[in-house]
Amino acid sequence: xxxxxxxxxxxxxxxxxxKKRNLDINVIDxxxxxxxxxxxxxxxxxxxxxxxxxxxxxxxxxxxxxxxISLLIKRxxxxxxxxxxxxxxxxxxxxxxxxxxxxxxxxxxxxxxxxKDDSENVTVKTWGKKIKYSFEPKSHVDLIRELDLAxxxxxxxxxxxxxxxxxxxxxxxxxxxxxxxxxxxxxxDFTLVHPPYxxxxxxxxxxxxxxxxxxxxxxxxxxxxxxxxxxxxxxxxMHSGELLNKSSLPLVYAGISPCFRKEAGSHGKDTKGxxxxxxxxxxxxFAICEPEDSYKWMxxxxxxxxxxxxxxxxxxxxVNVCSGDISKRDAKQYDIEAWMPVQNAYREVVTxxxxxxxxxxxxxxxxxxKGERDFVHTVDCTLVANPRAIVAILENHQQKDGSVKIxxxxxxxxxxxxIRAEKIEExxxxxxxxxxxxx
Numbered sequence: 324x325x326x327x328x329x330x331x332x333x334x335x336x337x338x339x340x341x342k343k344r345n346l347d348i349n350v351i352d353x354x355x356x357x358x359x360x361x362x363x364x365x366x367x368x369x370x371x372x373x374x375x376x377x378x379x380x381x382x383x384x385x386x387x388x389x390x391x392i393s394l395l396i397k398r399x400x401x402x403x404x405x406x407x408x409x410x411x412x413x414x415x416x417x418x419x420x421x422x423x424x425x426x427x428x429x430x431x432x433x434x435x436x437x438x439k440d441d442s443e444n445v446t447v448k449t450w451g452k453k454i455k456y457s458f459e460p461k462s463h464v465d466l467i468r469e470l471d472l473a474x475x476x477x478x479x480x481x482x483x484x485x486x487x488x489x490x491x492x493x494x495x496x497x498x499x500x501x502x503x504x505x506x507x508x509x510x511x512d513f514t515l516v517h518p519p520y521x522x523x524x525x526x527x528x529x530x531x532x533x534x535x536x537x538x539x540x541x542x543x544x545x546x547x548x549x550x551x552x553x554x555x556x557x558x559x560x561m562h563s564g565e566l567l568n569k570s571s572l573p574l575v576y577a578g579i580s581p582c583f584r585k586e587a588g589s590h591g592k593d594t595k596g597x598x599x600x601x602x603x604x605x606x607x608x609f610a611i612c613e614p615e616d617s618y619k620w621m622x623x624x625x626x627x628x629x630x631x632x633x634x635x636x637x638x639x640x641x642v643n644v645c646s647g648d649i650s651k652r653d654a655k656q657y658d659i660e661a662w663m664p665v666q667n668a669y670r671e672v673v674t675x676x677x678x679x680x681x682x683x684x685x686x687x688x689x690x691x692x693k694g695e696r697d698f699v700h701t702v703d704c705t706l707v708a709n710p711r712a713i714v715a716i717l718e719n720h721q722q723k724d725g726s727v728k729i730x731x732x733x734x735x736x737x738x739x740x741x742i743r744a745e746k747i748e749e750x751x752x753x754x755x756x757x758x759x760x761x762x
Contacts, residue, residue: 345647354424361420482601508606509577526563562686582604
């Protein structure tokens with residue numbers, strides 16, 4: 324939600340914001356028009372209520388003075404129908420106004436670069452050396468097949484494309500990444516939260532702009548419920564409708580959950596392997612804070628995510644996401660993109676967002692100090708989305724013999740330091756011997 328008072332006072336700010344985002348400018352003019360129409364309808368309803376009260380008072384005074392009240396009674400009887408009709412009009416106009424307000428994105432921070440799409444995102448930092456292999460490296464698709472780490476073909480038979488069975492060492496690696504992430508954030512005093520995996524439509528409409536995001540979500544048939552696309556959405560709504568004491572801020576959470584996404588609009592992209600999938604585990608950083616602190620938390624969260632991928636020994640770059648690529652919720656967004664040597668490209672693994680008061684205004688989350696109230700700011704940032712981290716590890720830590728080294732930070736969680744290619748050959752031979760004995 325946006326600040327309707329600011330829109331009334333300075334609509335040009337929002338028109339410029341729409342232009343920067345390459346979005347429809349007409350929504351601003353429609354909203355302004357509906358706002359005027361609604362205020363007139365509201366004024367009409369208020370005037371009728373005042374008139375109703377005055378008629379009631381006039382009747383009482385006339386009775387005391389013994390005057391004829393028949394005309395006043397007639398007017399009083401007409402008032403309920405008039406008022407009900409006007410209130411209904413006011414309600415209808417307000418619903419239309421609210422619908423337009425919910426479509427308007429957050430105001431961009433001045434530091435956001437103007438651009439049409441992700442090709443115009445601006446690199447602000449790079450870390451680590453790109454791997455130069457002395458051999459022909461294998462894609463993660465080939466590695467998971469040859470090392471017997473996942474099965475996407477059988478998953479497609481059971482659930483459709485972009486699903487997978489994790490197997491063998493990859494199950495342990497997946498859990499190791501998750502546990503390392505939890506321990507990492509726990510040491511930094513995050514409150515660990517395992518949120519609901521489903522949200523109703525009203526709650527989801529507070530967290531995101533459903534006109535943009537609904538096609539990404541899985542809807543439960545015959546239920547007012549959606550599977551969550553990420554943990555920050557239920558965390559956004561955890562304190563909806565609440566008035567928080569300033570002394571309780573900031574609230575800093577680590578959201579741990581599976582995520583479910585249709586990946587609408589990604590047809591033909593990353594169709595093989597586990598980089599772009601419909602279901603995955605993720606750990607999310609999330610903060611509810613005072614307005615003046617939100618950019619500090621954004622930078623803290625980004626630093627945490629950088630440190631995490633440094634610990635995984637993955638080269639990466641940080642990009643300032645441009646106006647044509649940024650989410651509607653965000654005033655500013657950073658992405659961390661991991662280097663994928665086989666793809667010869669940086670690929671997104673982390674998104675870090677400052678939503679300022681856009682979510683809190685939709686969800687009515689405020690804080691109070693000495694009688695003064697204001698909307699909180701919300702900040703979220705991926706710490707790790709497991710499949711993408713796994714892909715980065717497989718591509719960056721593979722060896723000439725087909726094995727994969729495990730980053731040192733994960734050794735105590737995995738119990739092994741590499742996924743060895745010869746182990747797979749031993750398994751195959753063992754299976755072959757068992758089959759031969761059965762025959």
